[in-house]
Amino acid sequence: MDGRQWRSTIAAAQAGDRQALDDLVAGWLPLVYNVVGRALNGHADVDDVVQETMLRAVDNLGSLRDPDSFRSWLMAIAMRQIRDRARRKSPQQLDESAAREATDFAELTVLRLQLEGQRREVAEAVRWLDDEDRQLLSLWWLEVAGELTRRELAAAVGISRQHAAVRVQRMKERLETSRGIVRALDGACPELRELTGRWDGRPDSVWRKRLARHIRSCAYCGDAREPVVPAERLLVGIALVPLPVGFTLSLAFGGKTAAAATSVGWSAKVLGLLTKPAVAVTASATIVAGGAYVVTQPPDTPPPRAAVTPTAASTHRPPPARPASPTPSPSPSVTKEKTELYGSVVDAVDRAPDPDTPPKALPRRPASGITSSGGAHATMNHRGDSVSLSGQGYVLVRWQISPQYRFGSLVMPSWTGLKGKLFHVASGGGRRMDDRVSSTDTTATGMGSKATGYDVLPSGTQQMWQNEYFYLDGSVTLTVNERGADYGLSVFPTTWDKVEEDVTSGPPDGAKRYGLVRDTGKDDTPVPQYVTRRTPSDPATVPQRSEV
Numbered sequence: 001m002d003g004r005q006w007r008s009t010i011a012a013a014q015a016g017d018r019q020a021l022d023d024l025v026a027g028w029l030p031l032v033y034n035v036v037g038r039a040l041n042g043h044a045d046v047d048d049v050v051q052e053t054m055l056r057a058v059d060n061l062g063s064l065r066d067p068d069s070f071r072s073w074l075m076a077i078a079m080r081q082i083r084d085r086a087r088r089k090s091p092q093q094l095d096e097s098a099a100r101e102a103t104d105f106a107e108l109t110v111l112r113l114q115l116e117g118q119r120r121e122v123a124e125a126v127r128w129l130d131d132e133d134r135q136l137l138s139l140w141w142l143e144v145a146g147e148l149t150r151r152e153l154a155a156a157v158g159i160s161r162q163h164a165a166v167r168v169q170r171m172k173e174r175l176e177t178s179r180g181i182v183r184a185l186d187g188a189c190p191e192l193r194e195l196t197g198r199w200d201g202r203p204d205s206v207w208r209k210r211l212a213r214h215i216r217s218c219a220y221c222g223d224a225r226e227p228v229v230p231a232e233r234l235l236v237g238i239a240l241v242p243l244p245v246g247f248t249l250s251l252a253f254g255g256k257t258a259a260a261a262t263s264v265g266w267s268a269k270v271l272g273l274l275t276k277p278a279v280a281v282t283a284s285a286t287i288v289a290g291g292a293y294v295v296t297q298p299p300d301t302p303p304p305r306a307a308v309t310p311t312a313a314s315t316h317r318p319p320p321a322r323p324a325s326p327t328p329s330p331s332p333s334v335t336k337e338k339t340e341l342y343g344s345v346v347d348a349v350d351r352a353p354d355p356d357t358p359p360k361a362l363p364r365r366p367a368s369g370i371t372s373s374g375g376a377h378a379t380m381n382h383r384g385d386s387v388s389l390s391g392q393g394y395v396l397v398r399w400q401i402s403p404q405y406r407f408g409s410l411v412m413p414s415w416t417g418l419k420g421k422l423f424h425v426a427s428g429g430g431r432r433m434d435d436r437v438s439s440t441d442t443t444a445t446g447m448g449s450k451a452t453g454y455d456v457l458p459s460g461t462q463q464m465w466q467n468e469y470f471y472l473d474g475s476v477t478l479t480v481n482e483r484g485a486d487y488g489l490s491v492f493p494t495t496w497d498k499v500e501e502d503v504t505s506g507p508p509d510g511a512k513r514y515g516l517v518r519d520t521g522k523d524d525t526p527v528p529q530y531v532t533r534r535t536p537s538d539p540a541t542v543p544q545r546s547e548v
Contacts, residue, residue, distance in 0.1 A: 010067040025054060031071075031147060032078055038126065038138035039082050049085055053078045075139065075148070075156035082135055120538065121182050122231050127203040128178035133171045140168055144232040174208075175231055181211045184221040185483070186383055192221055193405065200453055201408015201484035342421055342523045342548075350462050352432050355513030359503045362426060362496065363521030365471050367393035370493035380480045381488040386539070389491070390475035394425070394499055397468045397478065398490040399433060401455050403448035408484035409456050414542040415528055417535035420474015423525040428502035428515030429466025435512050455485040458544055461529060469499045470528060471519070479539035 006027070012020035029050070036049045056077050064073055126134060139156055142148040148156075154164035184192055195214055199207055215221040372378055372395075374387040389395055401410075415422060431437070433446035441449055446466070448454035457463065480489055503515025519525045529546050536542065 006070060007067040010061070010064070010070055014062055014064070021058065025058065028057075028071075028074060029054065031142070032074065034142065035075060035078050035138045036082060038141060039079075039131075039135040040085075045085055049078075049081050053081045056081070069155075071148070072152035072155040075152060076158065079135065079139075079156050079158075118179075118229050120541075121179050122175070124182045125175055125178035128181055128208045129171070129174060130205055133174055136167055136171050137175065140171065172231065176228075177212050178208065179228070179231070180215050180221075181208060184211065184215050184218075187221060189218060189220045191218060196406050197404075199406060199408070201406065342423070342525070342527070352434075352463070353514075353516060355507055357514060358506065359426070359515050359517040362500050362503065362517045363519050364496050365394075365425075365473075365519075365521075367496060369393050370395055370472060372491060372493050374491060376492065378491040379488065380478075380491070381482075383480055383482040383540075385489075386477050386479040387491045388475065388477045389472055389493070391493075392473045393471070394494045394496060395470045395472055396490075396492040396494045396498075397470065398429065398492070399446075399464045399466060399468070400488040400490070401433060401446055401448075402486040402488070403452050403455050406484070406486040407448050407453040407455050410458065410461075410485045410487065411481045411483045411540065412458060412461060412530050412544065413478055413480050413489060414539045415476050415478055415531035416539045416542060418474065418476045418531055418533045418548065420472070420476075421523075422474070422476055422527055422531060423471040423519060423523075424468070424528045425471045425519035425525060426469040426499055426503050426515055426517050427465035427467065428469065428499070428505075430502075430505070430511030430515075431513060432463050432465045434463050455487070460545075465516070467502055467515075468528075469494070469502075471525075476531075477535070477539075481540040483540075 006024065009020050009024055009027075013024050032053050033046075033050050036053065037046050040046050040049065053074075057074055060077075064070060126137060129137060136157065139148060139153045143150060143153050150161055150164065153168075154161045157164060157167075159167070185196075192211070192214060195210070368391060370389055370391040370393040372387055372389050374380075378387040380387065431446065435445060436442065437446055438444040438449075441451070443450035445454075447456075478489070478491060480487075503517060505511055506514030527546060527548050530542050530544060531546050531548055532542050533548065534542075
C-alpha cells in the first residue's frame with residue numbers, strides 16, 4: 001500500500017468527508033491488523049490494540065501535515081499502542097491471557113494464507129521470538145513483502161536507519177535459530193524428546209536457548225534435510241493475512257459525546273458527522289450513527305447462521321451447517337433444538353453423561369468391510385503419521401495421551417480427502433480422557449495430573465473418550481498433527497458387534513463408565529471435528545473448525 005496514492009482521500013478525511021474517512025479506515029485496517037497481530041502473536045488483546053490504534057489515528061488525523069507520510073505515521077501509532085499495552089500488563093497477566101487463546105497469529109498466518117514448507121516454518125518460528133523481536137519482525141515482514149520501506153520501518157520504531165539495520169540483523173539471526181527449533185521439534189530425535197519431557201509446550205527465550213544448544217551439538221537435529229532458504233526470500237510476495245470473517249472494529253471515540261469532543265479539534269468535526277442519523281456503507285466498511293464500525297463483509301453477504309452448543313441430552317444434534325470457510329469462526333454460543341442432515345458438525349464441548357447411564361441403542365448400518373493402509377492395527381505416534389481408510393463399515397480410533405513425556409496444547413488430528421460419508425457414531429473404552437485414572441492421585445486424569453501438567457484441548461473441542469468409533473462409507477485419511485502435547489492414535493477396522501460390546505460394558509463390569517451412542521440412524525449424526533473433502537499437502541492446515 002502506497003501512502004501517496006491515498007493523498008486525496010486523507011485530505012478529504014481531514015476536511016471532514018465521512019466517505020473518505022470510511023475508505024481510509026477500511027483500506028488501512030488490514031495492515032494495522034497484521035502488524036499488531038504478528039507483534040502480539042494473536043494475543044487476546046490484538047482486537048483492543050487494533051481498535052485503539054485506529055481510534056488514535058482518526059482522532060489525530062488533523063495533526064498529520066504530510067499525507068505522504070501517513071503510512072509510517074500510522075505504523076508509529078500502532079507500535080506505541082503495542083508498547084503501551086505491554087507496560088500496562090504484568091508478564092503473568094500476559095501469559096495467562098495467551099494461554100486462553102485457541103489459535104495464535106502464527107497459526108492463523110499458516111491457515112489463512114495456506115503456507116507450506118519453509119514458509120510455514122518461518123511463520124511458526126515467530127512464536128519463539130521475544131516481544132521486542134516480534135514487534136520488529138511485524139514491520140520487517142511487511143518490508144520484505146513490499147508493504148513498508150526501511151525508512152518507514154525505522155520511523156515506526158523511532159530509531160535511525162543505521163540502528164534499524166543492526167536490530168533487524170540480530171532479529172533475523174534469532175529467527176533462523178527459531179526455524180531450526182521448529183524443524184527439530186517436527187523430527188524424531190530421542191534425545192530432544194527426553195530434553196522436552198518437562199517443557200509445557202509454550203515457547204519462551206529460556207527454552208529457545210536450551211533447544212538451540214542441543215541442536216548445535218546434535219548431528220540429527222542439526223542436519224537440514226533440504227537447503228534452507230533465507231527468510232526474506234520466503235516472505236517476498238506473501239499477502240497480508242486477511243481479517244477474520246465477522247471482525248468488527250468500533251470507533252466510538254472512547255464514548256465521547258459531541259459536546260465533550262469540541263475541545264479536541266478535528267475529531268469534533270468527524271464526530272459531528274457520525275452522530276447524524278445516517279448510515280454510510282461501502283463494500284467492506286460501514287459507518288453508523290454514534291461511531292464507525294468496519295465489518296469485513298460486503299453488505300449483500302448473508303450473515304452466518306448461529307452455531308449450536310450441544311448438551312448432554314442432545315449431543316447427537318449438530319449445529320446448522322455453515323457456509324464453507326477457510327478461517328476459524330467464533331465459538332458456538334446459541335443452543336437450538338434442531339436436527340440437521342449429514343454435513344453438519346459438532347464443534348462445542350459436551351457434558352459427559354453420568355457413568356451409570358446406559359447408552360441408547362446403536363443403529364446397525366450396512367458393513368461390507370474397511371480396508372486400512374495401516375493394516376488391522378495402525379499405530380501413529382508422530383506428527384505427519386497417517387492412515388487411509390476405504391470401504392463401508394466401522395472404525396475404532398483409540399487415544400493415548402502422554403503428558404508424562406510432553407504436555408501442553410493439543411493440536412487435534414484431521415480427516416482429509418473425504419469421499420462419501422463419515423459419521424462419529426459412538427464413544428467408549430470405559431472412560432473419557434478427563435476421567436480420573438488413579439486411586440492415589442486425585443488430580444490424575446487421562447489428560448495429565450497436577451504433578452506432570454495437563455494437556456489442553458483447543459477451544460470448542462469435544463473431550464475425547466479412550467475409544468472413539470466412526471462409520472465410513474467411502475474413503476478418508478486420518479493424520480496426526482502432534483505439536484506441543486504428545487499423543488498417539490491406534491486405528492482398527494472393527495464391527496458393529498464390537499462397538500456395541502464396548503459401549504454397553506459399563507460400571508457393573510468394573511469399567512469407569514458406560515459408553516455413549518451418538519448415532520441416531522437417520523444420517524443426522526455429527527461428523528468428526530476437523531474434516532475436509534480437500535487433500536492439502538499438509539493436513540495440519542485444515543482449519544480447526546469442521547466443514548464438510
